[in-house]
Amino acid sequence: MVDGKPLHEAKGEVKYAASFLEWFSEEAKRINGEVLPNIEPHLRRFVLKQPVGVCGMITPWNFPLAMITRKVAPALAAGCTTVIKPSEETPLSALAFAQLVDEVQVPQGVVNVITCSRNNAELAGLLLCTSPLVRNISFTGSTKVGKWLLEKSASTVKKVSLELGGNAPFIVFDSADVKLAADKAVKSRFRNAGQTCICAERILVQENVYESFIDEFKKITMALRVRDPMSSECDMSSLINEQALAKVEDHVNDALLNGGKIVCGGKKLSSNGSLFYEPTIIRDCTTNMKCIAEETFGPVAPVIKFKTEEEALLLANSRNSGLSGYIFTNNMSQSWRVAERLEVGMVGVNESVITNEMVPFGGIKESGLGREGSSHGIEEYIELKLVCIGALENK
């Protein structure tokens, strides 16, 4: 038995990664400048869109290819060059990408990859942030490291894009289709063994559907096949490393000490390999628990009961993070009201699989700065320049 992402999810990620290259190669044709209205006869004003320059890119292990192409593709489309520092956990995906870049004859020096150990990551980050040659830092990873990079980039006043941690609320209202909500909760929470930044991290359920939702959620969760990632029958596999496993165990133990009750799972799967943890649901959770207050980033779904819409919004918006949020309701007014009031960058209504290359991906509050993907993703790599032409003769 090996550890790793399920093979079918990894293949899906390769397609996802390629979709950014295709999308931004098309967007490159639409980087239009502007001609401003002519209000003074002797003057003309234009806005040029120019590449920012060299871009430093630091990426995580959970989507080791797609998080690279979501940055590199718009940067190249805008005319920038790139230096990529991939995660020490997954350098080979970055090197495979570099090999493909060579094969398609991207000019030497346009896409560069530097690998290093975790011990040297800080030094690599510091060099990228403080070098006056680098004009943009684009980071995807934890909020703690993102804040550090933002601070270091201040010395050279760089453009900084940050895609940081989330703690997504997944809200099930009384009017929801409970079976649909449970199915989407499983798809979101246990994707990549819970190691996805937009995973449902906190499941908030209104009191009248609390028991029926938990029954459905348990049924679908228990049917997940936790197997060897190379098997075509694998729905969920392992965590990334020992620290990730220790964090999951700590969050589960803390929830149980504070009154949470295990619905299913709750243990390391020793027979399956060292980094496997059972898909776990914990009910009767409260806001003082670590699994609610922090991003667990593992296969643990804490469920909280709420009474009113106002209470759900207070709970959902109580964290400093604001990446994604999900609402399950059949009340159209409620879906608009809550979508507008959720403090996040992305909302799914009766849906939890919300991303592709066409959508603006990103968070608010401490979940980040800027957007990736979509027609907006290219803006991080472009500078606007005003050109004003004077002394024109009007005959």
Ligand SMILES: NC(=O)c1ccc[n+]([C@@H]2O[C@H](COP(=O)([O-])OP(=O)(O)OC[C@H]3O[C@@H](n4cnc5c(N)ncnc54)[C@H](O)[C@@H]3O)[C@@H](O)[C@H]2O)c1
């Ligand atoms: N918002 C998003 O788009 C998004 C996407 C994926 C992951 N994430 C977040 O990423 C986190 C998981 O990824 P991770 O564990 O790889 O995050 P991490 O912050 O530990 O590491 C991310 C990258 O930063 C590097 N790094 C670590 N310390 C550094 C330093 N001091 N200077 C420069 N580089 C440094 C690492 O080597 C790695 O390449 C989660 O919090 C998750 O929510 C966010």
Ligand SMILES: O=CCCC(=O)O
């Ligand atoms: O973990 C972050 C990426 C997830 C996604 O793009 O759907």
